[in-house]
Amino acid sequence: xxxxxxxxxxxxxxxxxxxxxxxxxxxxxxxxxxxxxxxxxxxxxxxxxxxxxxxxxxxxxxxxxxxxxxxxxxxxxxxxxxxxxxxxxxxxxxxxxxxxxxxxxxxxxxxxxxxxxxxxxxxxxxxxxxxxxxxxxxxxxxxxxxxxxxxxxxxxxxxxxxxxxxxxxxxxxxxxxxxxxxxxxxxxxxxxxxxxxxxxxxxxxxxxxxxxxxxxxxxxxxxxxxxxxxxxxxxxxxxxxxxxxxxxxxxxxxxxxxxxxxxxxxxxxxxxxxxxxxxxxxxxxxxxxxxxxxxxxxxxxxxxxxxxxxxxxxxxxxxxxxxxxxxxxxxxxxxxxxxxxxx
Amino acid sequence: xxxxxxxxxxxxxxxxxxxxxxxxxxxxxxxxxxxxxxxxxxxxxxxxxxxxxxxxxxxxxxxxxxxxxxxxxxxxxxxxxxxxxxxxxxxxxxxxxxxxxxxxxxxxxxxxxxxxxxxxxxxxxxxxxxxxxxxxxxxxxxxxxxxxxxxxxxxxxxxxxxxxxxxxxxxxxxxxxxxxxxxxxxxxxxxxxxxxxxxxxxxxxxxxxxxxxxxxxxxxxxxxxxxxxxxxxxxxxxxxxxxxxxxxxxxxxxxxxxxxxxxxxxxxxxxxxxxxxxxxxxxxxxxxxxxxxxxxxx
Amino acid sequence: xxxxxxxxxxxxxxxxxxxxxxxxxxxxxxxxxxxxxxxxxxxxxxxxxxxxxxxxxxxxxxxxxxxxxxxxxxxxxxxxxxxxxxxxxxxxxxxxxxxxxxxxxxxxxxxxxxxxxxxxxxxxxxxxxxxxxxxxxxxxxxxxxxxxxxxxxxxxxxxxxxxxxxxxxxxxxxxxxxxxxxxxxxxxxxxxxxxxxxxxxxxxxxxxxxxxxxxxxxxxxxxxxxxxxxxxxxxxxxxxxxxxxxxxxxxxxxxxxxxxxxxxxxxxxxxxxxxxxxxxxxxxxxxxxxxxxxxxxxxxxxxxxxxxxxxxxxxxxxxxxxxxxxxxx
Ligand SMILES: Nc1ncnc2c1ncn2[C@@H]1O[C@H](COP(=O)(O)OP(=O)(O)OP(=O)(O)O)[C@@H](O)[C@H]1O
Ligand SMILES: [Mg+2]
Numbered sequence: 001x002x003x004x005x006x007x008x009x010x011x012x013x014x015x016x017x018x019x020x021x022x023x024x025x026x027x028x029x030x031x032x033x034x035x036x037x038x039x040x041x042x043x044x045x046x047x048x049x050x051x052x053x054x055x056x057x058x059x060x061x062x063x064x065x066x067x068x069x070x071x072x073x074x075x076x077x078x079x080x081x082x083x084x085x086x087x088x089x090x091x092x093x094x095x096x097x098x099x100x101x102x103x104x105x106x107x108x109x110x111x112x113x114x115x116x117x118x119x120x121x122x123x124x125x126x127x128x129x130x131x132x133x134x135x136x137x138x139x140x141x142x143x144x145x146x147x148x149x150x151x152x153x154x155x156x157x158x159x160x161x162x163x164x165x166x167x168x169x170x171x172x173x174x175x176x177x178x179x180x181x182x183x184x185x186x187x188x189x190x191x192x193x194x195x196x197x198x199x200x201x202x203x204x205x206x207x208x209x210x211x212x213x214x215x216x217x218x219x220x221x222x223x224x225x226x227x228x229x230x231x232x233x234x235x236x237x238x239x240x241x242x243x244x245x246x247x248x249x250x251x252x253x254x255x256x257x258x259x260x261x262x263x264x265x266x267x268x269x270x271x272x273x274x275x276x277x278x279x280x281x282x283x284x285x286x287x288x289x290x291x292x293x294x295x296x297x298x299x300x301x302x303x304x305x306x307x308x309x310x311x312x313x314x315x316x317x318x319x320x321x322x323x324x325x326x327x328x329x330x331x332x333x334x335x336x337x338x339x340x341x342x343x
Numbered sequence: 344x345x346x347x348x349x350x351x352x353x354x355x356x357x358x359x360x361x362x363x364x365x366x367x368x369x370x371x372x373x374x375x376x377x378x379x380x381x382x383x384x385x386x387x388x389x390x391x392x393x394x395x396x397x398x399x400x401x402x403x404x405x406x407x408x409x410x411x412x413x414x415x416x417x418x419x420x421x422x423x424x425x426x427x428x429x430x431x432x433x434x435x436x437x438x439x440x441x442x443x444x445x446x447x448x449x450x451x452x453x454x455x456x457x458x459x460x461x462x463x464x465x466x467x468x469x470x471x472x473x474x475x476x477x478x479x480x481x482x483x484x485x486x487x488x489x490x491x492x493x494x495x496x497x498x499x500x501x502x503x504x505x506x507x508x509x510x511x512x513x514x515x516x517x518x519x520x521x522x523x524x525x526x527x528x529x530x531x532x533x534x535x536x537x538x539x540x541x542x543x544x545x546x547x548x549x550x551x552x553x554x555x556x557x558x559x560x561x562x563x564x565x566x567x568x569x570x571x572x573x574x575x576x577x578x579x580x581x582x583x584x585x586x587x588x589x590x591x592x593x594x595x596x597x598x599x600x601x602x603x604x605x606x607x608x609x610x611x612x613x614x615x616x617x618x619x620x621x622x623x624x625x626x627x628x629x630x631x632x633x634x635x636x637x638x639x640x641x
Numbered sequence: 642x643x644x645x646x647x648x649x650x651x652x653x654x655x656x657x658x659x660x661x662x663x664x665x666x667x668x669x670x671x672x673x674x675x676x677x678x679x680x681x682x683x684x685x686x687x688x689x690x691x692x693x694x695x696x697x698x699x700x701x702x703x704x705x706x707x708x709x710x711x712x713x714x715x716x717x718x719x720x721x722x723x724x725x726x727x728x729x730x731x732x733x734x735x736x737x738x739x740x741x742x743x744x745x746x747x748x749x750x751x752x753x754x755x756x757x758x759x760x761x762x763x764x765x766x767x768x769x770x771x772x773x774x775x776x777x778x779x780x781x782x783x784x785x786x787x788x789x790x791x792x793x794x795x796x797x798x799x800x801x802x803x804x805x806x807x808x809x810x811x812x813x814x815x816x817x818x819x820x821x822x823x824x825x826x827x828x829x830x831x832x833x834x835x836x837x838x839x840x841x842x843x844x845x846x847x848x849x850x851x852x853x854x855x856x857x858x859x860x861x862x863x864x865x866x867x868x869x870x871x872x873x874x875x876x877x878x879x880x881x882x883x884x885x886x887x888x889x890x891x892x893x894x895x896x897x898x899x900x901x902x903x904x905x906x907x908x909x910x911x912x913x914x915x916x917x918x919x920x921x922x923x924x925x926x927x928x929x930x931x932x933x934x935x936x937x938x939x940x941x942x943x944x945x946x947x948x949x950x951x952x953x954x955x956x957x958x959x960x961x962x963x964x965x966x967x968x969x970x
Contacts, residue, residue, distance in 0.1 A: 011778075014778075015775075015778050015782050016782075018775065018776070018778070018779030018782075019779055019782050019783070021779075022779060022783075023791070026791050026792070026795045027795070146920065146923065146924070147920065149867075149919075150867065150916055150917075150919040150920035151916050151919075152871055152874055152875065152878075152912060152915050152916065154874075154878045154891075154894060154895075155894055155908070155911075155912030155915065155916065158894065158897070158898050158901060158908045158912065159909070159912065161901055162901055162905050162908070162909075165902075166901060166902050166905070275784065275785070277784045277787070278784035278785055278786030278787055279786070281786055281787070281790070281879070282786070282875055282878065282879065285878075285879055286898070296787075296790065297879055297880075297881070300790065300794055300881055301880070308791070308794055312783075312787055312790075312791045315784055315787045316782055316783045316784065316787065319782065319784050320782045323782075421833075424833075424837045425836075425837070426836060426837065453839065455837070456837060457833075457834065457837050459830040459833070459834065461830060464829055464831060465830035465831050465833075465834050466831055466834075467831040467835075467849050467852075467853070468831075469852040469853060478838055478840065479838040479839070482838055482839045482840050482844070483839060525834070528834065528838070529834075531838075532838060532839070
């Protein structure tokens with residue numbers, strides 16, 4: 001197991017290095033020179049006078065670390081991101097890391113809420129589907145997942161707004177909490193901070209603001225099919241028949257089934273996390289939820305390259321770490337994986 | 344190379360008599376090892392699948408190579424056909440080295456061909472027989488378009504398949520028929536040496552004899568040199584001029600099949616013989632002459 | 642294959658492997674009337690896209706401030722008009738062109754790129770394979786939508802660049818699958834037999850391996866088109882890479898969002914269009930998989946004994962893949 005974890009860790013480090021190289025080049029190989037794009041179109045408020053242009057350019061180039069040879073630029077870039085320095089936002093003039101530190105907790109809060117909705121929907125549908133295979137419940141669950149998969153979640157979000165905020169106005173449609181409320185900063189995750197400090201008005205407001213985005217993010221019940229099929233796979237394995245033959249009650253057969261289907265589900269869950277994070281970009285935009293995804297779209301509209309770079313990197317590092325974690329948990333739950341890793 | 348024995352002209356085809364002068368196959372001190380186990384922390388173990396093997400197969404004869412599963416027979420076959428690079432040692436056909444280095448002149452590719460154990464896996468399922476058999480001819484540009492067509496038809500009938508077989512896919516044939524297609528495919532480039540890697544062990548017993556008879560006829564007609572791999576000493580004995588017994592990558596005993604069978608010296612060979620009880624000599628003859636081509640009829 | 646992700650190729654290698662193998666267990670083929678419905682929707686959409694100019698009642702870009710925000714059913718505007726008086730039905734009809742055309746283009750180009758890379762990696766093996774597979778790992782580390790957004794940002798705005806960005810963001814998953822298949826087929830006897838016959842590497846890759854990998858490629862492509870359509874719509878909705886200068890369902894939705902409290906139809910109809918086309922395309926994709934994926938049990942039942950054996954070998958191998966999924970091979 002230790003060997004498996006070490007190997008997986010080493011692999012993760014390589015992947016993360018690769019990711020950093022790619023992000024580095026993506027920003028540097030913008031069409032033409034990003035500096036030209038920025039400084040000839042005059043989209044920045046600081047570049048109004050012609051003589052300011054050269055100075056602005058230089059300052060900007062320095063700001064995003066675009067001076068010196070490519071390898072040295074990269075090494076600088078790498079050593080800075082390792083220290084948590086992601087540069088400074090061009091338009092906000094705030095360190096990118098600060099911006100991420102304030103928006104990431106919101107995105108996490110939303111992603112977890114979305115995943116809770118997903119699990120609440122998927123678990124019963126998947127289990128019933130597998131136990132009562134081909135029953136009306138099973139078919140219903142499959143159809144639900146099929147529909148959820150095809151539904152663009154930005155549209156789903158807009159329709160939820162239409163229903164619960166326009167036609168039947170019971171829920172807020174934008175932001176993290178009501179204006180005028182605030183929570184003390186402890187963990188950075190508003191809902192936790194509100195809870196810990198006993199700030200109930202803020203706590204409820206945060207929950208009310210989370211409901212629609214979380215449903216939008218999680219209601220596709222993407223886990224139904226996977227859960228159902230991994231349960232079915234176990235259900236049809238020989239040892240399950242052996243249990244039945246030995247006279248185990250159906251209830252405990254079922255619990256054996258669940259335990260054996262768990263590893264696969266965990267892996268898929270990990271892989272899905274990347275998808276959830278991607279989805280949060282769209283959902284945050286729909287609900288003006290000021291998380292990292294919302295910030296990314298803003299940064300793109302403002303051509304704030306250091307910020308784009310920082311957010312893309314953070315999103316990806318998170319996904320990679322989530323995958324690593326789910327792999328390790330999977331390896332721990334399913335002994336076969338360790339054997340595979342050895343060969 | 345003029346010491347080759349004169350060849351009977353059963354085939355009547357001039358190509359066969361002129362170009363198919365079956366030549367010698369020689370293997371010298373062949374060594375091949377494989378990495379096994381995890382490579383993650385640097386030290387991979389290696390096993391010697393072929394360990395200093397030397398063989399000499401005179402022109403137009405058949406050498407049997409027998410050993411149990413995993414003894415390295417297929418590895419030798421692959422080394423001879425350049426599907427694997429040897430760690431050291433040489434393979435010589437007709438005195439010309441065919442395994443040296445990485446770049447082999449195209450012409451040499453024609454000298455050695457192989458027939459695999461599983462005829463289903465050895466034919467591309469998406470190609471029709473015509474194209475399968477013609478592939479070698481095309482690759483080497485041996486004939487014009489129309490000649491190729493003729494030649495393919497000739498080869499197909501040579502291996503005992505009806506002409507309408509040409510426009511069918513491999514899955515439409517039985518195992519024995521597929522093996523015939525594989526043989527026709529190998530013969531298309533007019534090789535001198537044919538490596539037969541357990542060519543009948545995937546087939547029904549009744550069909551095995553037919554394929555062996557076909558191979559014998561082809562050899563008699565064109566003087567091909569065979570290396571016949573088997574794990575069953577009995578198959579080899581009635582078909583080969585000489586037999587080599589291989590254990591864990593090493594040749595432990597070689598010589599006349601009858602003698603090896605009746606008086607095995609090496610304990611491993613003894614075990615092999617005991618594993619396959621001696622068939623009745625009379626029955627054995629009948630087996631070889633059973634030219635039942637019922638399956639070919641369609 | 643996509644849900645919240647919305648984007649392309651989240652259906653990456655692992656997904657395809659894990660779900661298509663396991664998910665099929667005990668699943669029944671989609672009912673035939675559902676498949677018929679799906680094909681009908683796709684056919685109608687393709688027809689609409691091709692004959693958009695003849696079918697659309699209005700010019701999709703013609704503005705008319707007098708007719709702004711007309712509700713559906715108004716004379717002359719079946720689905721109503723948007724904030725600057727453009728006919729929504731006509732815009733949806735024209736939007737089909739982009740949705741389907743671009744998605745088809747992305748899917749095709751992605752397959753071509755993925756297959757070339759996967760074949761080369763699998764067939765040449767050695768350090769070439771190692772390098773390519775590391776790159777694939779890196780690619781797959783990015784959340785799909787984020788990578789697409791990053792690519793679009795790097796390439797700049799415009800439809801052509803958007804297509805290119807989606808291709809560059811999405812090739813890796815399929816390349817990994819193709820490489821896996823190639824590795825298996827490379828050791829098949831028919832490949833070795835061709836090598837012994839003197840067939841060159843290119844010949845083996847394109848004449849022997851490619852035709853035998855084709856069913857898998859077809860299945861993955863079919864399963865991916867739905868998420869490609871969603872991905873395009875997402876980017877258009879976000880205004881990344883492409884804005885309202887091109888008529889797309891995604892940008893219509895984005896505009897419609899601003900009028901949601903007064904004119905629900907502006908956002909409803911383009912969303913319905915996306916939903917139905919993606920649903921139909923996904924169903925067709927499932928159908929293709931059931932029919933052509935050698936690993937599918939529905940197909941397996943029909944296979945002859947010989948092919949069955951091969952399919953089982955593949956199954957065993959992909960179960961192994963699945964067990965190490967994300968373990969980085
Ligand atoms: N590509 C390879 N990588 C690692 N080990 C290999 C490889 N090919 C063969 N081996 C090993 O080399 C040994 C000899 O294998 P080989 O296939 O030559 O045996 P064989 O005599 O043909 O057996 P069989 O009768 O089962 O066909 C075996 O231990 C096998 O595991
Ligand atoms: Mg063998």
